[in-house]
Amino acid sequence: MAIEISNYISMAIRSALPILICGIGLVFGSRAGIVNIGAEGFMLIGAFMGVVGSYLFSSAWIGVLVAMLSSMLISLIFAYFTVTVKADQVVVGMGINMLAIGLTTTLFRRLFGMNTEPIKIESFSPLAIPGLSDIPILGTSLFTQHAPAYLIFLCIPLASFILFRTDIGLKVRAVGEHPRACDTVGINVFKVRYGAILFSGLMAGFAGAYLTLGLLNFFVEDLMAGRGYMAVAAVVFGKYSPVGVMLAALIFGAGDALQYRLQAGGSVIPYQFLLMIPYVLTILAICGFVGENKGPAAMAQPYIKE
Amino acid sequence: MAYLEMKQITKVFPGVVANDNINFSVEKGEIHALLGENGAGKTTLMNILYGLYRQTSGEIWINDKKVAITSPKEAIDLGIGMVHQHFMLIPALTIIENVVLGMKENKQILDLKRAASDVCAEAAKYDMTIDPFMETWKLSVGQQQRLEIIKALYRGVKLLILDEPTAVLTPQEVSVFFTMVRKLSEEGHTVIFITHKLPEVMQLCGRCTVLRHGKLETTVNINDVKNKQELARLMVGKDVEFSVQKTPAVPGEEVLSIKNLNARNNKGLPALKNVSFDVHAGEILGVAGVDGNGQSELVECLTGLRKIDSGVIRIMGVEIPKLAARTILEQGVSHIPEDRHRRGMLKDMSVKENLILMNYFKEPYSTKGFLNWKWISGYAQELCKEFNVKTPSIEEKADKLSGGNQQKFIVGRELERKPKLLIAMHPDRGLDIGATKYIQSRIVAARDSGSAVLLVSTELDEIMELSDRIIVMYEGGIIGLIDDPQVTREYIGLLMAGTRPQDSLEWMSPCP
Structure with a gap:
């Protein structure tokens, strides 16, 4: 029983991580007034490029780096269309998602062929923290994670601090609320929004790479299964704060892990319904399950300078 | 020499000359009114000074030095501050966050406590007490306005532009506000006061520059002005009837x-x-x-x-x-x-279409679900004539009309229904x-x-x-x-x- 609980918690955290990593980036984007539906596509690019990087350089960490840079490049396209051209953010986001599916599928087939056996890549392996990992139940589940997991959990207080206590965080929050007011005090709204989007891209790339190099250890075409959208939902659910996103991601992760457990345990419920668990949670989260939840006032509105 | 001189400023928007060769100068420490009707170009001129717009031609001189102001950032660096008609405060942030937002003196890690005590000290000079960590949406309109001024002062403003500042205040708040403005001027701050309210100009300002239809009408000393009728004539270009003729009411049912x-x-x-x-x-x-x-x-x-x-x-x-x-x-x-x-008109629809919003489904506006455009056009034309709506045609998009003409057609549409x-x-x-x-x-x-x-x-x-x-x-x-x-x-x-x-x-x- 103890082992099962430990495994379950461990699985929940691992399932939560891609959503959480992507969500931290999205918090900054959302706070700056950007609805980033394109997160799904950013993440997919990251997932693929992580595999490519790891394959070419035989290092998972370099894979992550390659993934982050690639997603950031894609997010630059998103930023150009939404901030400079002032196109509709949702439409551009959907476009990016389709582009990402096409691009990764094509490149994957081109690089690795159609019907080969799974490619061999360097992936992350669990890293036990000496001492802490010996604690019963929680020790193995919390402190036998992949290295990026520790990094991300350490990043959460840092992200909170940056968002709420620093000059740059204040600018990000202000730009999402009232861009014109920011303009009148000499803030370059476009620069702040570009920065927030690029950071979202960077983190989405990381999240995607973790998905392929930490969680799944392979790449298949179109493997996202809506995790990018769930990250967007986690940001809303978590009320646009890093800590909130962490909690939201863990709840989604718990749902995902539950679904695996029930399937593996031979539940009487048809598995199709079990697969729905994380998505039902997402829908509940978005539908104001969390009560009144007001996002930044200038959400999704392009800023047009007079 | 004058503290601020704007020389031959022209600003052309597509199709409109908003400022036409305007010369405007302000002395240090004075309260200078910028008077004009809506659309006279007051706010445009000040937005140019504050760097929100770029002039098409003309020069700006401050302290006998020619300056190029291309963004609010440069205006702020030159000691220019502006309190906009619609306040530029962010309701979701705290007061102190609003004050320090965007300041180039900010350290990367914000020391809001220190800033708060500085701001409180500044506010105390003007008999204001504030709770710097309160969220801004909780403030009354009058308090928000004072916060805007504090925000400008904290940035070391020397020249303060106030755009229609009294529009949202009660008479009592106006008098508090006037006291504050006088104090600012006594301390050597220069104030430009944009308004179309004549009594306020007479009461508060030393000099007054009048704009009309984007052109400079004149600059006068308020001491030389006999009464508000005289100012009104300058502003409108003809004698103005101030009171509306009205007989005592005969209330019915x-x-x-x-x-x-x-x-x-x-x-x-x-x-x-x-x-x-x-x-x-x-x-x-x-x-x-x-x-x-x-x-x-x-x-x-x-x-x-x-x-x-x-x-x-x-x-x-x-x-x-x-x-x-x-x-x-x-x-x-x-x-x-x-x-x-938001509620009076559909800005992307024509004047004609806007005029039938309440009645389109009725005879003779439509028959069996089909609109009688011919009849509607005649009706719209008559209504525009009756209510003095100036529009190139009834097919013009409502959005293209001036605010006054938009309001006239709304009033016309509503009154025509004999409510x-x-x-x-x-x-x-x-x-x-x-x-x-x-x-x-x-x-x-x-x-x-x-x-x-x-x-x-x-x-x-x-x-x-x-x-x-x-x-x-x-x-x-x-x-x-x-x-x-x-x-x-x-x-x-x-x-x-x-x-x-x-x-x-x-x-x-x-x-x-």
Whole structure:
């Protein structure tokens, strides 16, 4: 029983991580007034490029780096269309998602062929923290994670601090609320929004790479299964704060892990319904399950300078 | 030499010359009025000075040095600050966050505690106490304005531009505000005061520059100006009739009756608390009060746009709260809404289409579901003529008309329906003197032909001039009902601020 609980918690955290990593980036984007539906596509690019990087350089960490840079490049396209051209953010986001599916599928087939056996890549392996990992139940589940997991959990207080206590965080929050007011005090709204989007891209790339190099250890075409959208939902659910996103991601992760457990345990419920668990949670989260939840006032509105 | 000189400034927007070769100079430490009707180019000129617009041609000199101001950042660096008509504060942030936002002196890690004590010290100089860690949305409009000034002062402003600063204040707040501005000027700050209110210019300013249709009319010393009529002539270009001709009201039957009305605002908080009053045919009931004291919610309840919690609203004896907006309008109600862009018109549709919004489904506007465009065009043309709407054609998009002409066609559309009850909210907000007087006279004419009129306005002068009776709203309730024409504006001002004078006055009967 103890082992099962430990495994379950461990699985929940691992399932939560891609959503959480992507969500931290999205918090900054959302706070700056950007609805980033394109997160799904950013993440997919990251997932693929992580595999490519790891394959070419035989290092998972370099894979992550390659993934982050690639997603950031894609997010630059998103930023150009939404901030400079002032196109509709949702439409551009959907476009990016389709582009990402096409691009990764094509490149994957081109690089690795159609019907080969799974490619061999360097992936992350669990890293036990000496001492802490010996604690019963929680020790193995919390402190036998992949290295990026520790990094991300350490990043959460840092992200909170940056968002709420620093000059740059204040600018990000202000730009999402009232861009014109920011303009009148000499803030370059476009620069702040570009920065927030690029950071979202960077983190989405990381999240995607973790998905392929930490969680799944392979790449298949179109493997996202809506995790990018769930990250967007986690940001809303978590009320646009890093800590909130962490909690939201863990709840989604718990749902995902539950679904695996029930399937593996031979539940009487048809598995199709079990697969729905994380998505039902997402829908509940978005539908104001969390009560009144007001996002930044200038959400999704392009800023047009007079 | 003058502290600030703007030389031959021209600003061309596509199709419009907003500023045409304007010369404008301001001395250090003076309070200089920039006077003109709406659309005269005052705000454009100041937006150029503040770096929000770039002039098409012309030069700006400060302290005898030519400067290029391409963004607010450079303006701020030159010691220029601007308090915009619509405040540039972020409601979700705290006061202190609003103050320090975007300052280049900020360290990467913010020391808000230190900034807060500096700001409090600065505020204390002007007899203000603030709680720097309060969220800004909790401030009253007057407090927000003072916060805007503090924000500018904290940035070391030397030249402060105030854009229509008194539009949102009660008379008492205006006098507090004037004291503050005088103090600023005594301390060597230079103030540019954009306004179209003549008494304020006479009271506060040393000199006055008048713009008309984008051109410089003149700059005068206020001491040399005899009275406000003279200023008005400069501003409008012809003699202005200040008062609206109006005979005593002859009230008829009760048209609107409200009993113990309660409703909540968009945040779910009580917005109307036991409001009761009535309006009779042939009278204008003015609703005075500072913006945000329940007036919007009141009008929305009356027009079917907001659910009520409890109470009774009857129009011509018919209970209306459960009725759809259209059914209410069909009872003979006309509505000139608070925000014409949001509720009065469809900006991307033509003037003609906008004029039939209430009636398109009826004969002769349409037959069996098909619109009679020929008939509608004739009708629209007549209506535009009747109400002096200046438009190139009735096919023009409503958006392309000036604010005054938009308002005129809305007023025309509503009055043409010969309403039993006319609900008019800020009917002349943002309009120049000419258009204002015209709309006011049409409202009085509607009264004389037997309409009951509910006039909601934050402009006390307008309320006092037009109303036969006045109610004052404060925090969702009615704090006073006034039917004596002799009552002073100071008295109403006190009520607007929530103070009920203790000395019992015969003509004032508090509402239940």
